[in-house]
Amino acid sequence: MSKSLTYTDKEEKLAQYSKALGHPARIFILNFLEKQCSCFAGDISSQLPIANSTVSQHLTALKEAGLIQGTINPPTIKYCINKTNWEEAKTLYREFFEV
Amino acid sequence: MSKSLTYTDKEEKLAQYSKALGHPARIFILNFLEKQCSCFAGDISSQLPIANSTVSQHLTALKEAGLIQGTINPPTIKYCINKTNWEEAKTLYREFFEV
DNA sequence: AAACTATATTGCAATATTACTATATAGTTT
DNA sequence: AAACTATATAGTAATATTGCAATATAGTTT
Numbered sequence: 001m002s003k004s005l006t007y008t009d010k011e012e013k014l015a016q017y018s019k020a021l022g023h024p025a026r027i028f029i030l031n032f033l034e035k036q037c038s039c040f041a042g043d044i045s046s047q048l049p050i051a052n053s054t055v056s057q058h059l060t061a062l063k064e065a066g067l068i069q070g071t072i073n074p075p076t077i078k079y080c081i082n083k084t085n086w087e088e089a090k091t092l093y094r095e096f097f098e099v
Numbered sequence: 100m101s102k103s104l105t106y107t108d109k110e111e112k113l114a115q116y117s118k119a120l121g122h123p124a125r126i127f128i129l130n131f132l133e134k135q136c137s138c139f140a141g142d143i144s145s146q147l148p149i150a151n152s153t154v155s156q157h158l159t160a161l162k163e164a165g166l167i168q169g170t171i172n173p174p175t176i177k178y179c180i181n182k183t184n185w186e187e188a189k190t191l192y193r194e195f196f197e198v
Numbered sequence: 199a200a201a202c203t204a205t206a207t208t209g210c211a212a213t214a215t216t217a218c219t220a221t222a223t224a225g226t227t228t
Numbered sequence: 229a230a231a232c233t234a235t236a237t238a239g240t241a242a243t244a245t246t247g248c249a250a251t252a253t254a255g256t257t258t
Contacts, residue, residue, distance in 0.1 A: 006148070007123035011130070018120035023246085024106035027114050031195070041205060049105070054247050056206055061245095074255040075204040090196040096130070097189040122216085140235060153217050155236055160215095173225040174234040 014096060017089045020065030025050060026058050033068060033081050040076045113195060116188045119164030124149060125157050132167060132180050139175045 007015075021027060029044055036043070045055040059079065062068045066085040070077045106114075120126060128143055135142070144154040158178065161167045165184040169176045 007127060011123040011126045015121055015123040015126050018117045018126075019122075021117035022114055022121045023118075024110040024114040025246095027110045027117075027195075028106060031110070042203095045205095050246095051248055052205075053207080053249080057246075060206085072254095075202090077205065086196070093192045093196065096126075097185070097192065124216095141233095149216095150218060151235075152219080152237080156216075159236085171224095174232090176235065 014092045020062055020067055026062055113191045119161055119166055
């Protein structure tokens with residue numbers, strides 16, 4: 001038997017990042033932020049066929065996963081990639097696929 | 100406005116693969132298959148703290164996402180990574196993070 | 199202070215995910 | 229053919245996700 005009681009940190013983190021990437025709207029948002037370096041929520045929602053409130057939810061999900069961060073500059077919020085975690089995710093995926 | 104009506108193929112595919120990777124048990128299974136080259140469902144479920152039927156569900160999810168394939172060899176089924184799609188996923192992630 | 203702007207939150211409904219136990223399937227051995 | 233083995237599926241319950249309209253928030257301009 002010897003059932004492991006839990007998963008490793010890497011398994012948990014990769015799953016967490018993947019869950020955040022698991023919706024095309026969030027992939028779109030991240031692609032957009034990669035190109036623009038930074039942007040406002042309005043820029044994003046004007047390009048997607050979903051309501052503002054839904055975009056806001058996706059942004060919150062990406063923030064909670066650590067992939068983006070927002071700088072408040074009223075009345076807008078400027079979003080950008082969280083580079084530290086982005087690099088971590090990149091490394092995790094590279095390791096995962098290269099092994 | 101000019102709302103796009105849908106997402107690109109790449110956005111959809113990356114989201115689909117990510118959704119499949121969005122659970123630590125499925126990350127574990129794929130890591131296991133990477134190391135073992137191939138294995139049986141029983142090998143996997145003996146290493147995870149979840150029921151056989153739940154492992155079976157995760158295997159089905161990975162199969163539907165195209166990341167693994169099974170060869171029937173009664174009474175066992177030998178699972179392995181689907182190399183074509185694995186390479187595609189790898190390329191999609193590389194592009195996504197390198198841009 | 200009232201109106202405005204950009205964004206977030208709430209409340210709700212529909213659907214999907216996760217996990218389990220119990221049962222079914224399919225092929226093998228006795 | 230009956231018992232066995234490995235795996236899948238059905239049925240069920242709890243929880244999570246997705247999306248929207250309506251409302252709230254917070255700062256700015258008139």
